[in-house]
Amino acid sequence: MSMMQQPKDTAASYLLPHGEPIALSDIRDALIIKEGNLFLMTDMEGNVPRDNMAGYGLYKGDTKYLSVYDLTFDEIKPVVLLSSAKLGYSSEQHLSNPTLITREGKTIPKESLELRRQRVINESLLETIQVTNFNALRTTVNLRFDFDADFVDIFEVRGERRRRRGKLFSPVTDKNKVTFKYKGLDGVWRSMEMKFSPTPDQLWYNGALFTISLGHRESTSITVTITLDGIQSNGHFPTEFKRQTTSYQEWLHSGTQIFTSNEFVNAMLEQSINDIRLLMTNEGDGSFVAAGTPWFNCLFGRDSLITSLQMLSFNPEIAKTTLRILAKWQGKEVNEWRDEEPGKILHELRTGEMARLGEIPMNPYYGSIDATPLFIMLATEYVAWTHDIELLRELEPNLMAALEWIDNYGDADKCGYVEYCKRSPKGLLNQGWKDSRNGIVNGDGTLVKPPIALVEVQGYIYAAKRGMAWLLSLLGKDRLTRRLRREAAILKKQFNNDFWLEEEEFYALALGANKKPARSITSNPGQCLWTGIIDRDKAVKVIERLFANDMFSGWGIRTLSSQAARYNPFGYHLGSIWPHDNSLIGMGLKRYGFEEELNELATALYDCCRSFDYYRLPELFCGVPRTAHSLPVRYPVACRPQAWAAGTFMLLLQAILGLVPNAPENTLKIIRPRLPYWLDEVEVRGLRIGNSSVDLLYERRRGHTKVSAIDKRGISILLGRKWPT
Secondary structure, three states, rough: OOOOOOOOOOOEEEEEEOOOOOOOOOOOEEEEEEEEEEEEOOOOOOEOOOOOOOOOOHHHHHHHHEEEEEEOOOOOOOEEEEOOOOOOOOOEEEEOOOEEEOOOEEEOOOOOOOEEEEEEOOOOOEEEEEEEEEOOOOEEEEEEEEEEEEEEEEEHHHHOOOOOEEEEEEEEEEOEEEEEEEOOOOOOOOEEEEEOOOOOOOOOEEEEEEEEOOOOOOOOEEEEEEEOEEEEEOHHHHHHHHHHHHHHHHHHHHEEEEEEEHHHHHHHHHHHHHHHHHEEOOOOEEEOOOOOOOOOOOOEEEHHHHHHHHOOOOOHHHHHHHHHHHHHHOOOOOHHOOOOOOOOOEEEEEHHHHHHOOOOOOOOOOOOOOOOHHHHHHHHHHHHOOOOOHHHHHHHHHHHHHHHHHHHOOOOOOOOOOOOOOOOOOOOOOOOOOOOOOEEOOOOOOOOOOOOEEEHHHHHHHHHHHHHHHHHHHHOOOOHHHHHHHHHHHHHHHHHHOEEEEEOEEOOOOHHEEEEEEEOEEEEHHHHHHHOOOHHHHHHHHHHHHOOOEEEEEOOOOOOOOOOOOHHHHHOOOOOEOOOHHHHHHHHHHHHHOOOHHHHHHHHHHHHHHHHHHHHHOEEHHHHHHHHOOOOOOOOOOOHHHHHOOOOHHHHHHHHOEEEEHHHEEEEEEOOOOOOOOOOOOHHHHEEEEOOEEEEEEEOOOOOOOOOOEEEOOOOOEEOOOOOO
């Protein structure tokens, strides 16, 4: 085996070097584990290779601490036999050796050594490496660890360039540990400690070497503990693994229990619910669902709100904490750098060095045109599920401020529509859910010019005003209730005139500068079905178009028609498929009475989900048409897990089952349930409506779905044919 070269240690502190922007590479095979504001992303070997272009590393909040972590047979890469991060809080690799030649000239046959790596993440990262020798003779092998820390801001990882950085101090080595320290320009000290047990045979400032000699079938173990900022876990690997396993089991059983006759569906739902647990984060202001790992592991207004909506039938507490934390950060002033305005709900809250210094406007940033109406929509649905009048009264000032923002800042020119136009020089050009620079396009492929009134946002405004009217009626404010209902009715009539494209028999993506309609055929109007703003006589045409071959790939509804000038099935918002978008469309299909199309859409996503690792839907996937090989095409840098992708099946199942809560009236309406062909039975246990709960059994027999209330605990069940308006 090759001789190890030990770099020389240095004592002086030094500035981090300037580098070229990183173009992030493919992360489809990356493994990610997370707990709270810590997450680790590695390759399939469980390694973080030096100079990798994928952003691998151990992150705390918006800072990458660990930048290199490479385990080799003295610089010879192991062979991967199994690699998994299914549990979310733990990963495991089974590795073996290629053919090795020792320095004495002896041959170690390939696949005669096993390396079993097991990790768990909590306050720290704990890893055990078990080495087993399956050679008939005693074998001596060198295991080498290379490691480093750079404390780079996540926005640098994603390509932002900085003129200067703080100081990275020379690592300090001790008997069995190495400590890295960095003082940021924001004055914050950040540190990382690598600790080994047993003590390595050699240890230097960015590496360690173990010389291991094992007889036939003998094993030995090495433990590595990585501690950030001095915050250590309370126990060893088995203790922490058991603690995290118990936490996830308690989470899974804390909400509504769903059991189906289809084991694939059961596995999908369990993975989805566990992914929401994985993404739950507490930053001191309260808990929320982070948008997704690796790039959006923070509070996002739009994403957290939609995910909370999707998960209401499982656990309304997610919505409660989300509403509270977003209310705390609600806009207070006009600040163009942050695109902030009074009453506006934030888009994104970052806590890293660049955000703290104001190098980026995300501390917090408010460039979201839809988070504010979604805030009201979530409050409405939350009260419908819980009848939590106490929280409604607590949030009333925030809800009224959001309503004021809609009327005064969102519709600044009093045209009747909420529009956006970027003001911050480092803000988002597009501020709806399709927020990529080229995501909002005209029919000829040119970019829509601001100010831009997005089609789905007007639907959100309609639903928000109707929802706010209902909330205020619960508080006895009848005059304002009537006003908001009138305003919603006027908006609906105006919308169906101005956004409807007679020739295309579809709705425009947006109204751009001079109120000119963008004649692109997109998925956005599908979300208007969810909000109820679409006239019923136009709904049939919209749904037919969404399921035409240029929009429906066989795996789901594309973001942009394949006939469009800008169509690209690999484009972020230009022909890809987003599960959350499809779930909102699915709820809209249910609202308008299109159960057959709902089941077709749910079936496409069900088939798709079975093809992804762990039955986990990613943030998005490519809009390539389905073929006989029946495999969806993965998007190279999609987040996995992504919160609103994880919530997709919960919302689709709510639509399929026809669940419409009304906790203030202590009723649950069940509207036209129709199970798809791959579901014969669904049992729902402990579905909470206000202070009551119910157990339901759905059975599909000869194409018809029957529902029975197994156990009603203080609630009335009403069967209906028409979705409430």
